[in-house]
Amino acid sequence: MIRILLLDDHPVLRHGVRSLLETQSDFEVVAEAGSVEEAAATTQVIDVxxxxxxxxxxxxxxxxxxRAILRTRADTRVLVFTAYDSDADIVRALDAGAVGYLVKDSRPADLFSAIRTAADGGRLLEGPIGARLLERIDRPEDVLTARELEVLRLAASGLSNRDLARELHVSEATVKTHLHHAxxxxxxxxRQAAIAVAVKRGIIRL
Incomplete structure (x- = not known):
C-alpha cells in the first residue's frame, strides 16, 4: 500500500481527493492536515x-x-497538488524538496500515475511544467533565476527594497541588482512594468 498524506486547507476538497484516491486498491490516505502544523504533528508513516x-x-x-514534512520524514516523497503553476511557485517547490508538481485540473489518471511514480522513487517533471523547467536549463540566460523570481515575487507583494533586503538577508544593492536583471x-x-509582465506571462502570481 502507498500511504498518503493530504495537506490542503479546504476540508471539502480534501474529502473529494481522499474519495478519489481510495478508489485505487494500492492507495491509503492515512492522514489529512489543514495546516503546516497539523502536517508536522502527524505520527503516521507517510510514503507520499x-x-x-x-x-x-x-x-x-x-x-x-x-520543508516541515521532509525535516522529520526525509524518505517521504512530496508532490505539489495546487491550483497555481507560476514559475516562481514551481521553482520554490522543487527547491524545497518536492519531486513533482501537478495542477488541480489534472486528470485522475495523471494524479494516480504521479503518486505511483513518486512512491517508486521517480520524479514527475513532464508535460507543460516539465517543458518550462527544461527551458530554464536550456536557456538560462533568458529566464529569471530562482533568486530573481523570489525578489520579484516579494516585490509584487509590496515590499520596498529595504524590506526585501531584510527578508532575504542581503544588501539593498544586491536586491537592486536582482531587480535590474529581471x-x-x-x-x-x-518595477511595476516588470511585475505586470511577469504576472501576464504566469511567471509570478499576485
Missing part, C-alpha cells in the same frame, strides 16, 4: 504527501509544509 501551495492567508504556506529579461523599464 500531496501538498497544496496556498494554505490561506497569514499562515505558513505549502512551501513551508514541504527588468532586462522581461524588457521592462521599472
Amino acid at each position: 504527501a500531496l501538498v497544496d501551495i496556498d494554505l490561506g492567508d497569514d499562515v505558513p504556506d505549502g512551501i513551508e509544509g514541504i 527588468f532586462i529579461k522581461l524588457s521592462a523599464d521599472n
Whole structure:
C-alpha cells in the first residue's frame, strides 16, 4: 500500500481527493492536515504527501509544509497538488524538496500515475511544467533565476527594497541588482512594468 498524506486547507476538497484516491486498491490516505502544523504533528508513516501551495492567508504556506514534512520524514516523497503553476511557485517547490508538481485540473489518471511514480522513487517533471523547467536549463540566460523570481515575487507583494533586503538577508544593492536583471529579461523599464509582465506571462502570481 502507498500511504498518503493530504495537506490542503479546504476540508471539502480534501474529502473529494481522499474519495478519489481510495478508489485505487494500492492507495491509503492515512492522514489529512489543514495546516503546516497539523502536517508536522502527524505520527503516521507517510510514503507520499500531496501538498497544496496556498494554505490561506497569514499562515505558513505549502512551501513551508514541504520543508516541515521532509525535516522529520526525509524518505517521504512530496508532490505539489495546487491550483497555481507560476514559475516562481514551481521553482520554490522543487527547491524545497518536492519531486513533482501537478495542477488541480489534472486528470485522475495523471494524479494516480504521479503518486505511483513518486512512491517508486521517480520524479514527475513532464508535460507543460516539465517543458518550462527544461527551458530554464536550456536557456538560462533568458529566464529569471530562482533568486530573481523570489525578489520579484516579494516585490509584487509590496515590499520596498529595504524590506526585501531584510527578508532575504542581503544588501539593498544586491536586491537592486536582482531587480535590474529581471527588468532586462522581461524588457521592462521599472518595477511595476516588470511585475505586470511577469504576472501576464504566469511567471509570478499576485
